[in-house]
Amino acid sequence: MKPSIPKGTRDFLPAEVRRRDYIFEVIRKHFRRFGYQPIETPVMENLETLTGKYGEEGDKLLFKVLNNGDFLGKANAEDLANKDSNKVLSSISKRGLRYDLTVPFARYVVMHQNDLAFPFKRYAIMPVWRADRPQKGRYQEFYQCDADVVGSESLLYEAELTQLLDGVFHDLGLKAVIRLNNRKILAGLAEIAGMAHNMMDMTITIDKLDKIGWEKVSEELGNRGADAGAINVIKQFLDATNLADVAPLLANSEVGQQGIAELQEVFDLIASQPTNNRIEFDVTLARGLNYYTGAIWEVAVDTDAPGQESIKMGSIAGGGRYADLTSIFGMKDMPGVGISFGAERIYDVLEELDAFPADAAEDLQYLLICLDDEALAHGFGLVSRLRARGVHADLYPKAAKLNKMMKYADQRNAPKVVIIGSREAESGEYSVKTMATGEQRMVNEKEF
Structure with missing residues (x-):
């Protein structure tokens, strides 16, 4: 038999493992410096825990785990004969590999609420799995490095997490662009564009802007129910470059004005302390995950920085605020906010830039x-x-x-x-x- 591994996965040589450990150690150091505590959750979660939390496209990327034993024995014969995979699935698979670390964290908080002090600040550095098409910087098995706070609506945490992002990339020797937006601003856009009932479709489409361009985004918005007037409003909105430009466009949207006020407060807090990287407002930033309700982040390599011009890589970190993620598990009024580092992409960028410390690959003295x-x-x-x-x-x-x-x-x-x-x-x-x-x-x- 010819040895092989599943697509989208990788083996790592000792020097590669040590370099990965270097990245994890830098991130872990900052997590601990900011007072975050380590937790671990299982590789598998119940499918009902995972489904419906990542949007329509995210659900398609979940890895399902077949039930033990004769998994077809309890499957509906008619569904099998009709090759109805969606109906068959519920009877042959009850578990799935975790897609991210945030939804399992919400489940964890509910199950262990009596053992935790709130606000609860946690970090986790663990692998996740997504049935995505493998390409540069995108794998089916990869590590996420997450920090989350639950139990507080304070915008101080948005500023703190921005500082944490800034500090990690500074220590790694990478110049980054940290982009912020607020989902309430996008909700305001959906409201004035007449797409409040269809906001998720709108944000999923807008989130593709940097990948497919406005022409394709416009076409997809039309396919998702936006008329010419709505598309024109969205185009005008996406052309704005700062909060001052966006504010008058959302003058008639209460939720949109709330998003602007929240984001301005975060930027004021960030500006009060020194930072090392570019921190910007990006009106086009949407992040397609269903559970984000407030601030959202996306971090990319700063290709305007000397020596980094040639880097072609998607986001290397991201995150957002969620108002009530735990309510799906029966625990209401538990707001949270968190970020996640894409360790695999960070590794690929550092390797391309030859930016690992000389001793990062050493295990011997x-x-x-x-x-x-x-x-x-x-x-x-x-x-x-x-x-x-x-x-x-x-x-x-x-x-x-x-x-x-x-x-x-x-x-x-x-x-x-x-x-x-x-x-x-x-x-x-x-x-x-x-x-x-x-x-x-x-x-x-x-x-x-």
Whole structure:
């Protein structure tokens, strides 16, 4: 059998895993710095937990898990004969792989509400699965790194999460554009365009603007029920570049004015503290997820920044506020807001820019090699003492030709090689070679 893996998934070599860990460590550091607490949820959720939370297109991308045992035994024979997959599904699959970390979090909050202090701030760094078409920066299995707050309507959290986004990308050495909008502004647009009853269709379509352009968006809006007048209103709205331009367009929409006021307060809070990246209002930002009701974020690589002009990548982080996500699980009046980092896309961007720190792929500080069998026992004692002191060290398992052992050191990305012969074993002074420069010097054990 020819070995293979499912499409949209990947194996990772040791150096790649270490670089991924570097990204996770930077993100985790900022999560903890801002007071977020770690939680974990199962890989699988009940399908009823997941369906209907991600919009029409999102539901199509859910991975369903077949029931255990003879899953067809309880399926309706007529539905099977008619090849009605939607009806058959409910009888053969009760579980699905998690699509994101937010809906499972809402379920978690409801189930553990008596154990949590509100506002509750949580983070999670775990894989999710989407049956999307694989392409650059888009996989069917990938990690999300989420931070959420539930139990407060305070706009301080919108400002705080923007600071968190800014700090992470600064530490990663990436220049980013952090774009914000508010779903209430979009609700106001739907209201004045006569599409209040069809807002979800409108936002899903607007969210495609940067991918397919206005002409295709206009055509799709028409197909979703917008008349020429509504399309003209939407076009005028999407041409606005700042909140001051949008405000008069929504003068007759109470919800739209509320969205403008909320977003202005967030921008005022952000402006009161120094930041490292561009933070902008983007009226075209819609984010198609059903549960967002307030502020929404999307973060992209800043292609105007020196050295980043050639990057072609979609969003590398995003998020939003949701007014009452937990009510679908029977717990009302629990507002929340959260963001998510796209670790896979961040990895691909850092790799393309060659922006990983030089030591991000290293797992060793020293590789010990022995020139003869007599030195090997001494080498085992030395590597054991180094490990006991917290030094990351390894020992080549036998005496071999020097070139062979040095080639292995290169393959292991060992920054320093300790060469041990009978003379070194006797004196306790070791020849240490720095692989990057070729420099070699004598070092005693206490200096390691």
